[in-house]
Amino acid sequence: MPTVAVRGAPGAAAPLTWGQYAIWAAIGRTAPNDHYFNLTRVLTPPDRCRPLDPDTALDRIGTALSRHPALRTRIVPAGTAPGRAPAGTDRSAVPPGSAVQQEIVAEADVAVRTVAAADEATAGSAATDLVEELAATAFDYGTEAPVRVGLVLVDGAVARVVLALCHLATDGHGADILLRDLRLALLGRTGPPPGDPGTVVAEETSAAGRDRSDGVVDTWRDAYRALPPSMFPTPRAEPQPVRWWVGRLTSPALGLAAAALAARHRTSVSSVLLAATAAMVSADGAGDRAAVLTIVGNRFDPSRRDLVATLSQEGLFTLDTSAADFADLLRPAWRESLRAYRSGYYDQLALDAALAQVSAERGEQVHPMCCFNDMRLVDLPPGPAPTAEQVRAARAATVFTWAAPQPLVGCRFCAHVTAAGPALTYQVTGDTRYLPPQRLRAFALGLEELVVAAVAGPAPLAALPARLGGAAA
Amino acid sequence: MTATTLETDLAGLVAQASEGAVTPAQALAEPHSLGLLGLTSLGFLRLIHAVERRYGVALDLDDDVSYLDTIGSLAAHLRERGV
Structure with a gap:
């Protein structure tokens, strides 16, 4: 060879x-x-x-x-x-x-x-x-x-x-x-x-690096003291034989709608999708404070732009989802997404120790078990914001397919966002004990419906539990 | 720092943060949101990072972040902090 x-x-x-x-x-x-x-x-x-x-x-x-x-x-x-x-x-x-x-x-x-x-x-x-x-x-x-x-x-x-x-x-x-x-x-x-x-x-082990990490760890510690122990808290079915199912929603309408909302509310497509993910997570039964771990690239400094290295880590995105309408989540989600991106660079050992301590204090394991990874290289497409009519017309092209399931993933729910031409692909990986296949599919389609509906008018959050296939348990 | 110097410097940082996708002139002229020019979440974070390094301030993301919307609002925010 x-x-x-x-x-x-x-x-x-x-x-x-x-x-x-x-x-x-x-x-x-x-x-x-x-x-x-x-x-x-x-x-x-x-x-x-x-x-x-x-x-x-x-x-x-x-x-x-x-x-x-x-x-x-x-x-x-x-x-x-x-x-x-x-x-x-x-x-x-x-x-x-x-x-x-x-x-x-x-x-x-x-x-x-x-x-x-x-x-x-x-x-x-x-x-x-x-x-x-x-x-x-x-x-x-x-x-x-x-x-x-x-x-x-x-x-x-x-x-x-x-x-x-x-x-x-x-x-x-x-x-x-x-x-x-x-x-x-x-x-x-x-x-x-x-x-x-x-x-x-060298940077990470310097005094400035330690200080920076300590500040971020404090932020996580404070947040974990107040979070629900996990998202997707309700076991709903016997797990499938291959337990983690992977579904792929490919939707030009989702891409156009997220772009329209990002322009209207002065945020980013990424932040709109994070807000929608948080809304759906709350609707599943997490209460009105959703927590989603976001993958942060940590390439903000020019010296790291061309580095082949593992710099990405998890940031913590939390959002109060108690509003009535999805549009009301978008500006708070923008601020929270910026905070999440800044919370994604820290000494993992120190963070793990701090979070274990919080779990010990609370007498229960605290972990969102829910993550989001926007893997696109560009955010808002150039040009004028898409219209409601364009979004509606694109709806017919939405496709949902199942990919090969995974035997073990260390999470209950993972969303991966990629670009597929003008469409967005919103891939969901779900633990079928908490998100049986039909509920996982309903999550992705419900998220699309939520974002699309918000372009043309109100998108009430109270409607979401029914779209997931049942009231939050 | 004088009005034009701060605004011009910030527009240059936006251009760098966007890797050239947004020109300084576009950044200065945008009245609503730098995001409408195509500045991504990563671009905003690069901008925050660059502003913090350049001016020695810590930008507060705990409350309203509307000050990040435009060059004008960002410059006003920095002036309130003594830049």
């Missing part, structure tokens, strides 16, 4: 960054199903570098990957002496979630899986199959490079490059930066300086 060599200066052992620690803890909670966190990307080589022979492609891919030290990350047990990481051991050497540190090795060889497709028309689906195959197993964090590479060939030339990435090495934004660099490398060009992930650890 061909390989790609990823080379660069080695780095001394260092603690995990706050973002890495957050993912490592989540991996620990999710293992052995931790391939759930793997990231995938597919690149179609630009026409200008085609036909592209595999050897040239692998050479250029190696150049692009070598720019980013994070792709030479190895996870080693905490306290391992420099350069003394156990070599060639299996996954048991660093059990997911255990006490670890990281090293940047000088060289990592990445095996490249190659498949052939009959023609360009089938290369896309071959790439999808290949990248899903590469991402279907968890990474061996102690011995394996955090990137897997595949090529789809048509007539012996490279038609697609696929990557599966370990979330400990990068978050979604970092993966997109890597894809951009890969594209430039295939054209024989070089992207902007990638930045040094080592500075992240």
Whole structure:
């Protein structure tokens, strides 16, 4: 099997960054199903570098990957002496979630899986199959490079490059930066300086970093003292055999309606969708204070913009949903979303300890068990705000489909927002013990109905429990 | 800081926060919301971060955040805090 060599200066052992620690803890909670966190990307080589022979492609891919030290990350047990990481051991050497540190090795060889497709028309689906195959197993964090590479060939030339990435090495934004660099490398060009992930650890361990984290931890602690113990509190059914179901609402109407409301209420599409999610969560039975963990990119500083690294962490979004009309939630949700984004960068160990203390004080586990991840790169589409008539006309194009269920997800409800052309895809992952399939589907469709209705007139929140299939228990 | 200097500086920060999607002139001219120019949530957070670093203030997100709507309202908010 061909390989790609990823080379660069080695780095001394260092603690995990706050973002890495957050993912490592989540991996620990999710293992052995931790391939759930793997990231995938597919690149179609630009026409200008085609036909592209595999050897040239692998050479250029190696150049692009070598720019980013994070792709030479190895996870080693905490306290391992420099350069003394156990070599060639299996996954048991660093059990997911255990006490670890990281090293940047000088060289990592990445095996490249190659498949052939009959023609360009089938290369896309071959790439999808290949990248899903590469991402279907968890990474061996102690011995394996955090990137897997595949090529789809048509007539012996490279038609697609696929990557599966370990979330400990990068978050979604970092993966997109890597894809951009890969594209430039295939054209024989070089992207902007990638930045040094080592500075992240230095900043986080500085006095200013500690102060910042302490302030954020205080905010979470205060909020957790007043929150309901969890969202989706009511067990409603025996879980399905594969317990977490995944549904995908793809809706041009939702995209247009959210844009119209964002413009009208001077907020963002993201914030409108967060408000709608909170309203639906309350309607399920959480009371009038909804809590949603939001994934925060933490790339606000220009020095971090082009960094391939795991910087994203969870922020805490809370919203008082006791208003009568959905429109009344939108300005408060804007303020709360900004606060949530600012609450998403902290020492995860310190936060975990503080929140465990709150749970102990209250005598019950406090955790929202509900998260929201807006993975889009742009928010409000350019141009005039969509009209109510445009939103109504788009309604016919709404599609809801089920994707493959997951055996273990550490949450009762997760929303993932992506853009699909002018449409928004609002993907829901639900624990079928608390959100049986029909209720999960009703959640997504009810959310669309709520946002769409608010464009043309009142959207009473009191109507939501019935739309979920029954009164809040 | 004089009116034009503060407003002009802030418009430059908006342009940076939007990675060029919004020009300083557009930011200065927008009467309702920088979001209408396409400034994203990430853009607003970059702007908050940049303003805090540049002027050494901590922007309060606990109450009404309407001061973030336009260059004029943001400048007025900063002046109240002695910038």
